[in-house]
Amino acid sequence: MKKTICLMFVFILTLSILLSCKFYMKEDFINKFIYGLDLNIEEYGIRIELKDISENDFIGFYTDVSKKALSSKDIQSNFNIEYLKNSTILIQREEDIEINGLMDNKNKSCYVELKFNIKSIEEKNNIDELFKTEVKLDENKSVYKYTKCKLTEDELEKNVLDIKNILKSEKSKNVDIVYSEAGVLGTASARSPYIENGFLSYEDINFAVMNYDSGVYLIVGTPIIYSSY
Numbered sequence: 001m002k003k004t005i006c007l008m009f010v011f012i013l014t015l016s017i018l019l020s021c022k023f024y025m026k027e028d029f030i031n032k033f034i035y036g037l038d039l040n041i042e043e044y045g046i047r048i049e050l051k052d053i054s055e056n057d058f059i060g061f062y063t064d065v066s067k068k069a070l071s072s073k074d075i076q077s078n079f080n081i082e083y084l085k086n087s088t089i090l091i092q093r094e095e096d097i098e099i100n101g102l103m104d105n106k107n108k109s110c111y112v113e114l115k116f117n118i119k120s121i122e123e124k125n126n127i128d129e130l131f132k133t134e135v136k137l138d139e140n141k142s143v144y145k146y147t148k149c150k151l152t153e154d155e156l157e158k159n160v161l162d163i164k165n166i167l168k169s170e171k172s173k174n175v176d177i178v179y180s181e182a183g184v185l186g187t188a189s190a191r192s193p194y195i196e197n198g199f200l201s202y203e204d205i206n207f208a209v210m211n212y213d214s215g216v217y218l219i220v221g222t223p224i225i226y227s228s229y
Contacts, residue, residue, distance in 0.1 A: 028128075029170070029190045029205055030147050033220050034121050036166040037159075039149035042217075044116045044124050047144040047226050048134060051109040055088055058110045061134075062090050062101040065112050068130055069097055115227075146221035151209070154216050159209050160184055163218075173202060183216075184209040190222075 034041055050061065059081075066079055070092075079092035079099065090101035096117040103110040114131075118124060124147065128135075135143045151159055160177065167175050167188050177186040189202040204223035209216060219225055 028145075029203070029222060030145060030220050031121060031125075032170060033163075033166060033207075033218070034124075034147070034149060036169070037149075037162050037218070038152045039218060040152070041118060041121055041124060041147055041149045043148035044118050044127060045114060045146045045227055046127070046131065046135065047111055047113045049109070049111045049142040049144075051107075051140050053103075053108060053110060053140070055103055055105060058088070058101070058103045059090070061110075062099075062112050065114065065131070065134055066090075066092055066099050068134075069099055069114055069116075070094065072127065072130060073097060113226075144221065144224060144226045146219060146225050146227060149218050149220075150214075151216045151218055156183065156209065156211075156216070159216065159218070163207065163209070172205075183211050 033039070048065070050058070053061075062079070070077060073094070073096065075094050075097070077092065077094060079090050082089040082091075086104065086106045088101075088103040088105060090099075090103075090112075092099040098115040099112070101110065101112045116123070116127060118127075137143060153159055153162075163186070164175070164177075167190070170191055172191065173189040175186070175188040177184055186207045188205050188207075190205045191202060205220060206223070206225045207218065207220045208225065209218055
C-alpha cells in the first residue's frame with residue numbers, strides 16, 4: 001500500500017512539473033526546413049535580448065558569449081567597446097564570426113547578436129549546444145534565430161511548393177505567402193520545439209525566398225527574421 005502511494009506521489013509530482021515547465025526538444029523548426037529541402041546552409045544568427053540589466057552585467061554577458069563563440073574557432077581576441085551618451089556598443093569581428101552588442105542605458109535593455117558563417121547543419125547544432133544556457137528563455141529574455149541557406153533549385157514556384165509541403169507535413173497553421181519583386185515572403189505558426197503546460201505548442205516563423213546574383217536563398221527566422229536582406 002505504501003509503495004503504491006509513493007508511486008502515485010512520484011507520478012503526480014512528475015506530471016505537475018511537466019505541466020508547469022517549458023523545456024527544449026532537440027530538433028527545432030529551422031532544422032526541419034534544412035532536412036526537408038535540399039539546402040546548403042551558409043549563415044546562422046542568434047539574437048539575445050535582455051531587459052532590466054545593468055551595464056556591467058551586460059558587458060559581462062557579452063564577454064561570456066564572445067568567449068564561447070570564439071572558442072568554437074580556437075580564437076582568442078578582444079572586442080572593441082564604445083561609450084556613447086545613452087548607449088554602450090560592443091563589436092567583435094573575426095573570420096566567420098561577428099558578435100555585436102548594444103546597451104540602451106536609459107531603458108536598461110540590451111541585445112547581443114551573433115552571426116556565424118557555416119557550411120553544415122552539424123555546425124549549427126554545435127552552436128545551439130554551445131549556447132543552450134544563454135538562449136534559455138525567461139521573463140527578461142527574448143531569443144531570435146535565423147538561417148540563410150542556398151537552394152539548389154532555381155525555380156521559384158518549385159521552391160514555394162516544397163516549402164508549403166514542409167509546413168503541411170509539420171501541421172503548421174496560419175500559413176501566409178506573399179509574392180514580391182525580390183521573391184517570396186511568408187509567415188506561419190509552426191509546431192514549436194518547446195513543450196508548454198504538457199502540450200506541444202506553436203511558434204511564429206518568418207521565411208523568405210530571395211533571388212540574388214549568386215543564386216536563390218531561403219532565409220528562415222524564429223519568430224522573426226531580425227536581420228535585413
